[in-house]
């Protein structure tokens with residue numbers, strides 16, 4: 001792939017300890033002096049752990065395949081260039097559900113001090129890990145199914161009170177292409193019966209559980225009481241919050257994205273998924289997935305799109 005993306009080295013600090021980064025067995029782990037950490041698999045550039053104040057914020061199935069044989073059931077799988085099963089009449093039609101990014105092996109491009117002013121803790125207190133995937137690195141099957149020249153850079157920034165994940169999509173070819181993208185985040189919760197989501201009031205959604213019918217959420221908060229699979233589009237608020245027992249746990253802030261999927265498989269769907277364990281794990285997770293999935297993003301030759309999320313922990 002194009003190696004022109006060279007993150008700068010970590011800015012040496014004149015005060016205090018620095019974040020540490022090491023890679024082992026197909027994963028990169030960054031730890032802040034506070035003990036907070038993030039762990040990213042090269043497989044899918046899947047963030048599989050984000051610990052803040054000693055607490056894990058991401059849910060990963062005990063039966064998740066981490067060996068590259070199947071997309072990871074948990075963490076933050078990257079969905080690109082199509083969301084869900086691709087439509088038959090679209091250039092993505094030969095791709096698998098949710099595209100190829102989550103089951104391709106990415107390259108680790110390096111670490112840098114955070115340039116993001118969006119995490120309260122930038123500079124020496126934050127560390128950014130960059131991962132890259134380009135058309136040249138795809139499997140022959142994926143290349144054939146989606147023959148466009150593209151470059152993805154996925155930046156995972158760990159800060160003192162948050163995690164930022166941004167996907168940068170570049171069209172390196174001579175013709176335009178269309179894509180969708182989504183960060184399919186499985187958040188870990190203590191007890192789904194005590195969880196509510198705010199920030200989706202008055203938003204319109206397609207309910208995939210109810211035959212893909214369109215609705216408008218009438219209440220300011222959403223509780224998860226059964227199988228949930230909603231695609232919210234053009235959300236006016238930029239933040240969806242996850243509350244546990246009425247207390248704010250996490251803010252999920254969309255950056256240059258206006259859609260979000262809320263998903264929980266509940267009892268029967270969880271039973272039907274071989275890689276979902278324990279079977280009652282649906283009680284401890286909720287997917288809040290930020291993305292651009294309403295129609296298609298068209299990217300002209302040479303153009304770049306960037307979108308992602310900032311998650312702030314309130315514990």
Ligand SMILES: O=P(O)(O)OC[C@H]1O[C@@H](O)[C@H](O)[C@@H](O)[C@@H]1O
Pocket residue numbers: 071084097098184208229230261263289
């Ligand atoms: O089993 P997969 O391919 O990881 O998908 C899980 C879920 O992902 C969600 O984003 C979709 O809205 C659901 O319809 C889907 O079931």
